[in-house]
Amino acid sequence: MTRPELNKTLDADTFRSFYYLKEELISFCKQEGIQRTGSKSDLTERIAHYLTTGQKLTKKYTSRKNTIELLTPETKIEENLVCSERHRSFFKEQIGSSFSFNVHFQNWLKQNSGKTYQDAIQAYIHILEEKKKTPTKIDRQFEYNTYIRDFFEQNNDKSLKDAITCWKYKKSLAGHNKYEKEDLEIL
Known part of the structure; x- marks a missing residue:
């Protein structure tokens, strides 16, 4: 299955199984009137909730x-x-x-x-x-950085261009975005 376009007809499980850039999540939130602030994981949670229930979650921030x-x-x-x-x-x-x-x-x-x-x-x-x-330790939301580091731990003879090609291939697939040796098949 190829990565579907992020729109309000998408179900939450399908949405969660693909990689979307934070900019794409913000754009979708803007289009649907969903709060656009917070981390990538905050946006993902709000969008998944919206796709499941149709309700728009908001997070209240207190002045500090x-x-x-x-x-x-x-x-x-x-x-x-x-x-x-x-x-x-x-x-x-x-x-x-x-x-x-x-x-x-x-x-x-x-x-x-x-x-x-x-x-x-x-x-x-x-x-x-x-x-x-x-x-x-790279935080969970920095999947690209984690992927590239893991790629080079196992393939120090490859180039950054190779790593990016494999990353683009990996994020187009459903499922996790962790590096696996099988990702090299795209090269």
Whole structure:
């Protein structure tokens, strides 16, 4: 079965068995008046629910305003921290210009309210050290990145063009989008 066009006549199971770009999901949501914000998995859930029930799910967001004016190493990390430009500037000043918010560090900040920003600086350094020792876990929504990494783990003699050709073939098929040796048949 070839990948069907995403439209409101599609059933949810068929929709879930194929790969759609986030842009395609957003476009469909816009066309159908469904909330377009959130991650790819949020959009997928809303669309699947809509295709099954005809109901449009919405997620209510609460305002999370940072209340701390001046950040110092002794400042306590606030609850519901939002990684803002102010935070980025603070960490760049403390750690160096190479600082960037990575997923592990953002999660650490959100799980450690009440600790100090000095603790956060130490955690960031530790996270970078651990990252060098172990391969990065790619989050579920980044299927392309996972596929390409898995492709090259088994085919280091192939090119990126080969990997992309296999990826395009794989995502046109129903089912999962994980790399399998059989994907090479398209080459």
